[in-house]
Amino acid sequence: MRPELINPLALAYLGDGVFEVYVREYLIVDQEITKPDLLQKAAIQFVSAKAQAAFMKEAMLHEWVDEDEIRIYKRGRNAKNTRVMKNTSVITHNQSSGFEALIGHLYLLKKEKRIQEIFELYKEFVMRNL
Secondary structure, eight states: OOGGGSOHHHHHHHHHHHHHHHHHHIIIIISOOOOHHHHHHHHHHHSOHHHHHHHHHHHHHTTOSOHHHHHHHHHHHTSOOOOOOSSSOHHHHHHHHHHHHHHHHHHHTTOHHHHHHHHHHHHHHHHHTO
């Protein structure tokens, strides 16, 4: 099935899982964090809706994403979501969903090199903004 035919919230669900694996691998392999409580604390900085939403604003501003990727992001961002969030605004959550939809879309297209490029930019962004 082509990613553009898949519900954007399903793409976001997939992208969330894919991105979580990238973050966990980075923390365990590159940062050598192995204690579960420390892993959880470190992961929260990387997988928060606020960080993902802020990254996408920066990525569009600095043209780290192309027009097709922005289109995919906006499709995910604008998808109707009935989920109520406790710790983040609806706007931030929707922007985060757009980011995750982009990752899910790229994953289904087997564009792992592009996901890695985005993840490298994302890591730098998060480290600068901690």
